[in-house]
Amino acid sequence: MPHLVANYSANLTELDQHTLLSSVNSALIATHLFSPNDVKSRIFKDEAFLIGMGDTQDAYIHLKLYLLSGRTAAQKQDLGRVLLAILEQKAYLPVVHESPIQFCVEVIDMPSEYYFKATV
Numbered sequence: 370m371p372h373l374v375a376n377y378s379a380n381l382t383e384l385d386q387h388t389l390l391s392s393v394n395s396a397l398i399a400t401h402l403f404s405p406n407d408v409k410s411r412i413f414k415d416e417a418f419l420i421g422m423g424d425t426q427d428a429y430i431h432l433k434l435y436l437l438s439g440r441t442a443a444q445k446q447d448l449g450r451v452l453l454a455i456l457e458q459k460a461y462l463p464v465v466h467e468s469p470i471q472f473c474v475e476v477i478d479m480p481s482e483y484y485f486k487a488t489v
Contacts, residue, residue, distance in 0.1 A: 370484070371403060372435040373410040373452075378418050378428045381466060386412045389461035393432065396451050402444060426468040430456055434474070437481040445476045 373393055377384055390410045398405050420427045432452050436445070456472040 370407055370435070370437045370479075371397065371409070373397070373408070374433045374435070375410065375412040375430065376415050376433075377412070377430045378420075379414050379416045380426060380468070381414075381428045381430070381462070381470070383462055383464045383466070384414075384430075385461045385463060386414075389430075389455075392455045392458075392460060393452060396455050397434075397448070400448065400451065402440070402448070420471070427471060428466060428468055429471040429473065431473040432456070432475065434476045435479050436476065437484055438478045439481065440478075445478075449474045449476045 373390075375389060375393070390412055394405075394408050394410055397403055397408050418429075420429065434448060434452065436448075440448075452474045453472060456474070459466075
């Protein structure tokens with residue numbers, strides 16, 4: 370734990386998935402709240418999406434950070450701010466995207482008594 374799931378709109382054609390995931394993993398590890406091998410991230414391009422009624426060319430990136438319960442509110446707020454800052458830096462976009470990009474970060478508590486894990 371944690372698990373990070375990233376979704377982004379398909380109109381971000383130049384987005385470098387590996388750079389984005391590396392950036393968020395590095396930022397999470399740098400908080401010293403997690404051991405490096407526990408940070409797991411994945412990314413999905415949303416081919417079908419609609420923002421509003423489709424009258425704009427806006428794009429989006431939405432990060433969901435799943436944490437086992439027990440983190441303080443301050444820790445979760447700090448994690449959300451760190452991840453939002455990574456998105457705002459746009460190091461994962463080698464080309465300037467012309468349209469607005471909406472950035473969202475969601476920090477989600479998972480009750481530890483309902484999370485099961487095995488390494489085989």
